[in-house]
Structures are given as structure tokens and as C-alpha cells.
Amino acid sequence: MDFTLPTGSGFWNPIAWLIAFIVSLLIVYIIRSFGRRDYKKDTEQVKPFLSGNVEEPDKLMLKSENLYWGFKESMKGYYQMMKKLHTGDLRDYVLWFIIVIILLFVVVGVI
Amino acid sequence: MIYNIPYIAVAALIMIGLYAILFKRNLIKIVIGITILESGVNLFLITLGYRKNAVAPIYTNLPEGTSIPEGMTLPVPQALTLTSIVIGVAVLALMLAISIQIYKKYRTLDVAKIRRLKG
Amino acid sequence: MNIATHSPALIIAIPLLGAFLTPLIGKLGRRVRDAFVLIILILTSIIGIILAQQDYSEGIIKYTFGAKIPSLTSPSTISIPVRIIFEIDGMSIFMAMISLLLAFFAVLYSTSFIKDENGSDRYYTLLLLLLVGMLGMELTGDMFNFFVFIEIASISASALIAFSVDRGESLEAAIKYLAISSIGALFLLFAIGLLYGQYDALNMAMIANSLSNTYIDKIALILLIGSLAMKSGIAPMHMWMPDAYGEAPSSVTFAIIAATQASLYGLIRVCFTIYGKAFDMQAIAGVLVALAFASIFIGATMTLIQSSLTRAIAYAAVAEMGYILLGIGTALFLGVEGHGAVALKGGIFHIFNDALDMGLLFLAAGSIIYATKERDMNNLGGLARRMRFTTIFFLIGLLAASGMPPMNGFASKILIYESTYALNPILAIIAILSSILMLAIFVRIFYSVFLGPENPNLKDIKEVPKPMLISMACISLIIVLFGIFPSLVVNSIVNPAVHALSNVDAYIGSILGGV
Numbered sequence: 225m226d227f228t229l230p231t232g233s234g235f236w237n238p239i240a241w242l243i244a245f246i247v248s249l250l251i252v253y254i255i256r257s258f259g260r261r262d263y264k265k266d267t268e269q270v271k272p273f274l275s276g277n278v279e280e281p282d283k284l285m286l287k288s289e290n291l292y293w294g295f296k297e298s299m300k301g302y303y304q305m306m307k308k309l310h311t312g313d314l315r316d317y318v319l320w321f322i323i324v325i326i327l328l329f330v331v332v333g334v335i
Numbered sequence: 336m337i338y339n340i341p342y343i344a345v346a347a348l349i350m351i352g353l354y355a356i357l358f359k360r361n362l363i364k365i366v367i368g369i370t371i372l373e374s375g376v377n378l379f380l381i382t383l384g385y386r387k388n389a390v391a392p393i394y395t396n397l398p399e400g401t402s403i404p405e406g407m408t409l410p411v412p413q414a415l416t417l418t419s420i421v422i423g424v425a426v427l428a429l430m431l432a433i434s435i436q437i438y439k440k441y442r443t444l445d446v447a448k449i450r451r452l453k454g
Numbered sequence: 455m456n457i458a459t460h461s462p463a464l465i466i467a468i469p470l471l472g473a474f475l476t477p478l479i480g481k482l483g484r485r486v487r488d489a490f491v492l493i494i495l496i497l498t499s500i501i502g503i504i505l506a507q508q509d510y511s512e513g514i515i516k517y518t519f520g521a522k523i524p525s526l527t528s529p530s531t532i533s534i535p536v537r538i539i540f541e542i543d544g545m546s547i548f549m550a551m552i553s554l555l556l557a558f559f560a561v562l563y564s565t566s567f568i569k570d571e572n573g574s575d576r577y578y579t580l581l582l583l584l585l586v587g588m589l590g591m592e593l594t595g596d597m598f599n600f601f602v603f604i605e606i607a608s609i610s611a612s613a614l615i616a617f618s619v620d621r622g623e624s625l626e627a628a629i630k631y632l633a634i635s636s637i638g639a640l641f642l643l644f645a646i647g648l649l650y651g652q653y654d655a656l657n658m659a660m661i662a663n664s665l666s667n668t669y670i671d672k673i674a675l676i677l678l679i680g681s682l683a684m685k686s687g688i689a690p691m692h693m694w695m696p697d698a699y700g701e702a703p704s705s706v707t708f709a710i711i712a713a714t715q716a717s718l719y720g721l722i723r724v725c726f727t728i729y730g731k732a733f734d735m736q737a738i739a740g741v742l743v744a745l746a747f748a749s750i751f752i753g754a755t756m757t758l759i760q761s762s763l764t765r766a767i768a769y770a771a772v773a774e775m776g777y778i779l780l781g782i783g784t785a786l787f788l789g790v791e792g793h794g795a796v797a798l799k800g801g802i803f804h805i806f807n808d809a810l811d812m813g814l815l816f817l818a819a820g821s822i823i824y825a826t827k828e829r830d831m832n833n834l835g836g837l838a839r840r841m842r843f844t845t846i847f848f849l850i851g852l853l854a855a856s857g858m859p860p861m862n863g864f865a866s867k868i869l870i871y872e873s874t875y876a877l878n879p880i881l882a883i884i885a886i887l888s889s890i891l892m893l894a895i896f897v898r899i900f901y902s903v904f905l906g907p908e909n910p911n912l913k914d915i916k917e918v919p920k921p922m923l924i925s926m927a928c929i930s931l932i933i934v935l936f937g938i939f940p941s942l943v944v945n946s947i948v949n950p951a952v953h954a955l956s957n958v959d960a961y962i963g964s965i966l967g968g969v
Binding site: 226227228229230231232233234236238239241242245284285286287288289291292295296299302303306307309310312314316317318320321323324325327328329331332333335 | 630641672673675684737738741758792793796831864868872873876894899941944
């Protein structure tokens with residue numbers, strides 16, 4: 225049974241990908257087993273390092289608005305324009321439909 | 336020229352319906368605009384089936400001298416229009432029912448204010 | 455009565471009868487009604503399988519309503535087809551399989567999702583009517599019949615969106631959906647009237663045969679494409695989609711995804727079969743590709759500023775519809791051989807994958823809303839400790855939707871990338887970058903809902919009940935299987951659909967008898 229999917233100018237074989245993935249997982253496990261086994265569980269040695277500060281548990285929660293802040297800040301102009309366009313008004317939804325119909329008229333009639 | 340008047344009426348009804356949908360702020364007026372648009376499209380469907388100097392497509396008690404079937408108007412658009420009118424009634428009933436519930440929740444029928452889902 | 459001969463009529467009749475019997479049987483109790491709805495869906499699926507088997511072995515099936523023998527398309531005295539004819543080829547069966555699969559799992563999920571709500575009798579009636587509308591849209595060969603079924607589907611869907619009447623936002627989403635659907639369907643009816651006035655035919659095969667390149671046909675094509683694209687959520691007419699998908703109960707969203715894709719099927723049918731022979735579709739294909747890129751970009755970037763969970767996933771669904779339209783637009787541009795066939799394969803395969811992936815994400819979001827009663831992502835966090843299975847299913851859906859190997863999203867997206875590269879290399883680069891952006895979006899949602907420290911308000915939530923877990927597990931199993939064996943799926947289901955779309959003469963010849 226042939227498992228490859230022929231795309232236009234190449235092919236994609238997920239069974240080969242899975243075999244490569246399992247081999248790389250084995251390599252990761254072998255590398256991990258070179259580590260030290262004499263660590264103490266459930267103490268400071270396994271906690272993530274937060275630059276040395278001691279944070280209280282209720283301050284560690286990050287709201288979803290604050291994620292990707294840099295990306296949103298750099299595209300602020302685009303987002304202002306998009307928020308103004310997505311008004312939520314029913315009449316604007318129909319207006320966009322009429323605009324696309326007129327655009328299609330122009331394209332099909334002229335070209 | 337006189338046979339083009341129904342088509343001009345169709346264009347006028349569709350324009351009035353679109354004007355009511357796009358420029359009126361009351362939700363009930365927008366619903367009425369959708370109904371006027373639907374009337375225009377139904378009129379268009381009926382007008383397609385007309386033949387000059389023809390009678391209704393019923394076989395019993397035909398007036399004298401009508402040729403069958405060239406002397407009758409087309410019956411298929413009449414069936415399409417009936418179906419479309421029934422669908423329009425169902426849509427109108429559902430839209431008005433939802434508008435009543437919206438008035439109970441939002442306390443206004445102004446489309447510019449029923450905009451909690453934006454952005 | 456031979457079931458195999460009458461299966462196209464039975465597949466519409468059984469859910470329709472079941473829809474109107476459900477409130478009666480609901481008087482006997484909740485479990486009886488749930489079992490009845492599931493039995494109706496299993497019967498419909500069995501008839502769907504019989505149809506599929508018949509179609510893949512014998513070719514195009516045609517069924518004439520009201521004739522002496524169902525395959526007699528023209529009456530004995532007239533030589534043109536005058537009755538309503540269902541014409542089922544490979545593409546119709548593909549879409550019907552998607553609708554049946556999604557409806558079955560939506561009902562299985564709803565048996566515990568809406569257990570505590572009242573009005574659940576009418577919910578199941580409307581869900582079965584939505585299934586009737588979708589199946590009718592996909593199997594019919596008659597333009598006016600298509601309009602009737604698209605109206606059935608939109609009326610049922612908008613009544614289902616307004617299911618939770620105690621929240622004002624659901625009602626607002628429902629009236630927006632109903633107004634948009636109704637205006638789009640009226641313009642669709644206007645275009646059908648234009649085509650009827652020109653050619654005195656409502657049958658799709660007859661219109662395709664007698665189409666000539668007049669100006670009125672161009673107007674009809676523009677109105678058809680415009681209204682069907684609006685019903686499929688293509689930018690810039692996509693704005694009803696985040697409202698409707700974000701406010702409906704999640705099992706309803708699962709079924710409405712299939713209804714949206716049935717409208718996209720209508721667009722494919724118009725562009726390829728009806729107008730395929732007589733028109734040069736290059737200009738329209740260019741506009742469709744441009745609109746597809748607008749959908750992908752707008753959908754992928756607007757997700758980042760949403761704070762409601764289902765609304766964010768709905769914007770990602772807009773982007774996925776853009777990908778499907780990109781595949782189809784490229785196939786229209788390049789013709790249906792060579793790279794165009796690869797693009798069509800990618801687009802059609804992506805219809806199935808998008809339904810499964812987005813469906814799984816909406817089901818997982820529904821489980822979170824069911825367990826925590828909280829729709830806002832700012833108040834959620836650290837749920838992976840309590841809801842382990844939901845986390846795993848959301849992760850599988852996330853990886854599949856952003857096109858990670860070995861899931862099924864990658865298999866269809868690579869077909870779309872390669873064929874878009876043949877069109878213009880810059881377009882392929884934009885498509886791949888947007889795919890990476892979609893992964894970034896889903897990682898944001900996944901982190902803010904599931905990972906992180908535990909929220910003290912959400913200390914005592916439990917995992918969701920079994921029927922919801924079983925439906926999510928089955929869908930993720932299908933996703934993983936489609937990802938590991940994509941060539942099997944493409945050869946058995948997608949290739950017949952592509953053949954059926956590129957072979958317009960077979961479609962026309964089977965109704966008109968070789969004319």
C-alpha cells in the first residue's frame with residue numbers, strides 16, 4: 225500500500241515523518257539519560273527560575289489581553305482601523321455586500 | 336414600452352428596500368425594508384411569465400379562441416412566487432419574534448445601540 | 455419499495471419526519487427522545503452510506519421526484535427535464551458525508567450539553583431541520599430547490615443561535631445572521647429569476663448546456679457569487695461570522711460550520727459546473743483569490759484582540775474559509791489540469807479538514823464553558839490540571855488547524871501551498887506566513903486558558919460528562935487517522951469529487967441523455 229501523497233511538484237509521506245520523529249525522540253531520551261540522577265525532588269532545584277525574585281502565587285497569573293503585547297503595539301494603526309471598520313452595526317454588514325457586488329461588476333464588466 | 340413598467344417597478348422596489356435597510360435606524364424599519372425587497376423580487380418572478388394578450392393557465396372554462404398552450408401565461412413562475420411568498424412570511428415572523436425579545440433585553444430598537452458584539 | 459432506488463428521497467424524508475415527531479416523542483421522557491434522535495441520525499447515515507456506495511460504483515445518480523421510474527428525467531411527451539431532479543455526483547456525496555458526520559457528533563455532544571435547559575425538544579427539531587436543509591443543498595440539481603433548502607437551513611440555524619434567550623448577545627447575533635441570510639438569499643433568487651427568464655429552465659444541467667455569454671448571464675453570475683460568498687463568510691462580508699459562531703451554543707456552532715460549507719459548495723457548483731464551459735473565469739478567479747487573502751489576513755490578525763473564547767476561535771474559522779477559497783480560486787485560474795487539479799484537491803480536502811478541526815476546537819471551548827460557566831479568557835487559567843482530556847483534544851485541534859505535520863491540516867495545506875506557488879511565488883509565501891501566524895494565535899488561546907498557575911476561583915471544576923468526551927475523542931481520532939493516511943482519503947473520497955467537477959459533460963449528459 226502506497227502511503228505517499230503526491231503534491232504538484234513533490235510528495236508528502238507521513239509514515240516517513242513519524243519514523244523520523246520517533247528516532248529523534250529516542251535520541252532525545254538517550255541524551256537525557258546522560259544527565260545526573262542525584263537531584264532532590266520537590267525542592268528548589270526543580271522550580272523554574274524567575275530571575276531570583278520570589279513571586280507570590282496570585283501575581284503569577286497573566287491575563288490574555290497582555291499576551292502578545294509587542295505584536296499588538298507594533299500594529300496599532302492597523303488595529304485601530306480594523307476596530308473602526310468592525311462596527312457591529314447591521315447596516316454596515318449589508319453595505320459591505322453591496323460594495324463587493326459593485327466591485328465584481330466593475331471587474332467583470334470592464335475586464 | 337408599457338410592458339416594461341413592471342420591470343421598472345421591480346427596480347424601484349429593490350432600491351426602496353435597500354434604502355430602508357441601509358439608512359434607517361429602527362430595527363422594525365429594517366425588517367420592513369427586507370420585506371419590501373422580497374416583494375420586489377417576487378414581482379420580478381411573476382412578471383417573467385407574462386405573454387402578450389394571454390390568459391391564466393387554467394384549462395377549464397377557457398375563453399373562445401385561445402390556443403393551448405401558446406395563449407397561456409407560463410405557470411412555473413407562479414409556483415416559484417408562491418413558494419417564495421411563504422418563505423418570506425416565515426422569515427418575517429421569526430425576525431419579528433427575535434426583535435420583540437431584543438427589545439426586552441436591550442430596552443431600545445436602535446440598531447446603532449444594539450452593538451454589544453463589536454470589534 | 456427498493457431502498458437503494460429511493461435513497462435520495464429517503465435521505466431527505468427521514469430526518470424531516472423525525473424532526474416533526476421529536477416533540478411528540480419528547481413527551482415520553484428525555485432519554486427516549488435522545489435515543490430517538492440518535493436512531494434517526496443513524497438511519498440517515500446508513501442511507502448516506504448506501505448512496506455513497508452506489509455513487510462510487512455506478513457514476514452519477516439521478517432521482518426525479520414524481521416520475522414513474524426515478525431515473526426517467528424527461529416525461530414521455532416532452533423532451534426536456536421539467537421536474538425537480540436530484541443529481542448526486544462525487545462532490546455532492548463528499549459534502550453530504552461531512553454534513554452527516556458533523557450532525558451526528560453534534561447530537562451526541564448535545565445529549566449532555568443541553569441537558570439542563572428547557573426547550574430542548576425544539577432544539578432537536580431545529581437541529582434535524584438544519585440537517586435536512588444542508589443535505590438538500592448538497593444533493594439537489596435544481597436551482598430553485600437550492601434556494602428553498604438554503605432558506606430552510608438559515609431559518610433553522612438562526613433560531614438555534616438564539617437558543618440561550620437569557621443573554622442579549624445571542625439574540626443580537628441571531629437577528630444579524632437572519633437579516634444577512636435573508637438578504638443574500640433574495641439576491642440569489644433574483645439571479646435564479648434572471649437565468650429562468652433567459653433560458654426557461656431551472657435545472658442546473660439544462661442551464662449549463664444552454665448558457666451563452668450574454669450580459670444578463672454576467673449579472674446573474676455576479677449576484678450568485680456575491681450572495682453565496684456572503685453566506686460562506688468571505689471577507690469583507692465576514693462580520694456576521696464571529697457574532698454567530700461566538701454566541702451560539704457550541705454544538706450548534708458545530709452544525710452551522712457544515713451549513714456554511716454547504717454554501718461554499720454552492721459557489722463551487724456555480725463556478726465550475728454551471729458557468730464552467732461557457733465562460734472565461736480568469737477575472738473572477740483573480741477577485742476570488744484576492745478576497746481569499748483578505749479573509750486569511752483579517753481572520754488571522756483580528757483574533758489577537760478578542761477576549762471572548764469562542765469569538766477568537768470564530769475569527770480563526772474565517773481564516774480557514776479563506777484557505778479553502780484560495781484553493782478553489784487557484785483552480786479556477788489555472789484550469790482543471792496539472793496544478794489546477796492539485797489546487798482543487800487541496801481546497802476540497804481542506805473543506806473536510808477545516809470542518810473537523812474547527813469543530814473540535816469549538817467542542818473543546820464548549821466543554822470549558824459548560825464546566826466553568828465563564829466565557830471570558832481573562833478570567834480563565836490553569837485549567838489543564840483539572841480537565842486533562844479537554845486539554846489533549848484542544849491541543850490536537852490546535853495543531854491540526856495551524857497545519858502541523860502529521861495532522862490532516864498539513865496534508866491539505868501543502869497541496870494548496872504548492873499550487874499557489876505555481877500561480878505566483880509571493881502568494882505562497884504570504885499563505886505560509888499566515889499559517890504560522892495562526893499557530894501563534896492558537897498558542898495564545900491555549901496558554902491563557904489551560905496553562906499557567908491555578909486560578910483560585912476555578913478550584914472545584916470537574917471534567918465534562920462522558921458523551922461530550924466521546925464525541926471529542928472520535929473527532930480527534932478521525933483527525934489523526936486522516937493525517938497519517940492522507941493518500942487513502944485523497945484517492946477514495948477527494949479524487950472522485952475533483953473528477954466530477956472537471957467533467958461537466960458527464961453532469962449534463964446524464965440528465966439530458968447525451969444531448
